[in-house]
Amino acid sequence: MQDNWKQLKISGLSKKFLRGPVILSDINLTVDRGAFLCILGPSGCGKSTLVDLIAGFEPPSEGVISFDATPIRGPGPDRVVIFQDISNALFPWLTVLENTEFVLKNFVRNKNQRRDQAMQALELVGLGGDTQKFPSELSGGMKQRVQIARGLVMDPHVLIMDEPFAALDAITRRRMQYELKDLWERTHKTVIFVTHDITEALIMATKVTILSSGPGAHILDSFDPGLASDRDPADAEFINAYRRVESLIGNEHNDSESHAE
Amino acid sequence: MFEQGIQRTLVVATLSILTGVILWGLCSGTIVNETLLPHPFSVWQEVVTQSDSGLLWESISISLWRVAWGWVLGVGVGIITGLILGQLRSVNAVMGPIFEFLKGVAPISLVPIMILWFGIGELPKVLIIAYITWVVVTVGTMTGVREVPKTRLRAARCMGLSELQVFCRIILPSAASYILVGMRTGIGFAFIALVSAEFIAVDKGIGFLIMDSRLNLQTSLMVVGIISLGVLGAGSQILYDVITRQIPWLSRFRRH
Numbered sequence: 001m002q003d004n005w006k007q008l009k010i011s012g013l014s015k016k017f018l019r020g021p022v023i024l025s026d027i028n029l030t031v032d033r034g035a036f037l038c039i040l041g042p043s044g045c046g047k048s049t050l051v052d053l054i055a056g057f058e059p060p061s062e063g064v065i066s067f068d069a070t071p072i073r074g075p076g077p078d079r080v081v082i083f084q085d086i087s088n089a090l091f092p093w094l095t096v097l098e099n100t101e102f103v104l105k106n107f108v109r110n111k112n113q114r115r116d117q118a119m120q121a122l123e124l125v126g127l128g129g130d131t132q133k134f135p136s137e138l139s140g141g142m143k144q145r146v147q148i149a150r151g152l153v154m155d156p157h158v159l160i161m162d163e164p165f166a167a168l169d170a171i172t173r174r175r176m177q178y179e180l181k182d183l184w185e186r187t188h189k190t191v192i193f194v195t196h197d198i199t200e201a202l203i204m205a206t207k208v209t210i211l212s213s214g215p216g217a218h219i220l221d222s223f224d225p226g227l228a229s230d231r232d233p234a235d236a237e238f239i240n241a242y243r244r245v246e247s248l249i250g251n252e253h254n255d256s257e258s259h260a261e
Numbered sequence: 262m263f264e265q266g267i268q269r270t271l272v273v274a275t276l277s278i279l280t281g282v283i284l285w286g287l288c289s290g291t292i293v294n295e296t297l298l299p300h301p302f303s304v305w306q307e308v309v310t311q312s313d314s315g316l317l318w319e320s321i322s323i324s325l326w327r328v329a330w331g332w333v334l335g336v337g338v339g340i341i342t343g344l345i346l347g348q349l350r351s352v353n354a355v356m357g358p359i360f361e362f363l364k365g366v367a368p369i370s371l372v373p374i375m376i377l378w379f380g381i382g383e384l385p386k387v388l389i390i391a392y393i394t395w396v397v398v399t400v401g402t403m404t405g406v407r408e409v410p411k412t413r414l415r416a417a418r419c420m421g422l423s424e425l426q427v428f429c430r431i432i433l434p435s436a437a438s439y440i441l442v443g444m445r446t447g448i449g450f451a452f453i454a455l456v457s458a459e460f461i462a463v464d465k466g467i468g469f470l471i472m473d474s475r476l477n478l479q480t481s482l483m484v485v486g487i488i489s490l491g492v493l494g495a496g497s498q499i500l501y502d503v504i505t506r507q508i509p510w511l512s513r514f515r516r517h
Contacts, residue, residue, distance in 0.1 A: 001314040057415055077421035088410035091432045102430075103420045134513075154420065 005067040013063035021215035023049045034188045038201035041211030047194045051162045055081045055115040082161040086143050090135040097131035100150050121149040141172040161193045177203045202233045299481035324467040331390025332451045339395040343402020368393045369457035386458040393454040394447040401443020402439030426486040437514035452494035
């Protein structure tokens with residue numbers, strides 16, 4: 001695996017399950033190293049399928065996903081997924097610290113070194129004081145922080161986040177969004193963040209990609225929202241960006257309605 | 262609060278047993294002939310007599326010995342078959358239907374063939390108990406392996422674990438709670454199978470005690486046998502709970 005990669009490239013990607021409709025059709029997308037890409041799309045459009053393909057859980061029907069010229073093959077530690085399924089992503093028989101250390105077993109031989117790295121990651125997400133707790137003792141937001149720490153400690157090329165905050169309450173969700181944005185600004189880890197929440201996408205993204213509704217979802221548009229660093233949803237430029245996204249999604253909606261007539 | 266809960270359970274349990282015994286005492290000798298339903302006092306006297314003569318303890322110890330060996334054997338083999346049937350689709354495709362068939366075969370129906378195959382020694386008795394424990398533990402283990410959440414497996418695949426590591430580090434600990442429950446359920450079934458097992462030419466054991474007292478119309482001894490079975494079965498499960506709670510690393514795998 002090359003460490004000096006520049007772009008994650010998705011080209012001509014399509015996915016169709018046996019005896020099912022086409023889910024994704026002809027997805028072309030590049031993610032620059034260090035970017036924070038938000039993939040926005042309505043529920044059921046195939047966002048999760050796209051995540052499964054990038055993560056390598058499912059093979060594409062057509063097309064290639066590659067780091068520069070090296071195609072990905074199956075899941076691997078270079079692409080860590082942060083799952084939406086809060087209750088099942090962590091290992092319930094391990095403590096917070098053990099969950100975070102666990103992933104390093106195959107890569108770092110020294111036990112103390114593993115512990116240090118895990119502690120560092122946990123402190124980064126603000127869980128330095130809860131390392132001995134079991135997942136069952138954590139709130140949803142804390143569980144997702146552990147997942148993020150566990151992802152960071154592996155130092156992957158890309159963190160793939162599949163609606164990670166969707167199951168959290170609105171207040172926790174908003175706080176996590178700003179925390180993640182802050183974390184990204186400190187680490188500049190490449191992030192692919194999937195969501196159906198426009199505000200969420202605009203708070204964090206350096207690039208927004210909008211998927212059409214399925215079946216056969218394709219990319220409607222990709223753009224840099226060009227927002228200043230503080231990202232206040234009440235700012236005029238934020239509202240403008242929001243309207244732009246909304247009109248893109250709305251146009252598509254009107255199109256499909258007129259097709260139906 | 263936890264302590265209170267236990268006390269309450271104990272009080273309720275004692276009350277319900279007492280009520281049962283009182284009702285039983287009222288029926289005996291009034292509605293039902295005392296020969297058919299002996300009075301609690303005569304049963305208690307029987308317990309004292311047989312305890313002094315040593316017959317009760319001898320029967321209990323030989324039966325417990327059979328249950329223990331059958332259970333251990335059934336658990337050991339059951340965990341292995343459960344893991345294989347749960348994990349390997351191809352094996353399950355071939356063996357699954359055979360297992361489904363075996364699930365419906367009551368232990369007592371195996372008695373004649375066990376005698377033909379293994380004679381009338383201890384082995385066929387232990388095997389009949391092992392058989393039912395094996396079925397129960399296999400089902401539990403198999404379910405545990407199949408119920409590992411998809412997300413958990415995917416998380417493991419992201420971490421670059423090999424298939425063997427996924428099995429040892431993710432699937433086994435995930436299935437552990439199901440295996441523990443299966444082992445516990447197996448205890449109850451082992452005691453149920455015990456009486457069937459003791460249909461095989463025996464001159465010792467609780468099952469023998471019950472059967473033999475019917476021939477001699479010693480109904481109070483029969484009742485002593487039945488109560489011993491119940492007490493031993495429940496006691497073993499409580500002992501199992503106590504032991505598994507005492508082992509700290511096991512409590513990690515209990516359901517949260």
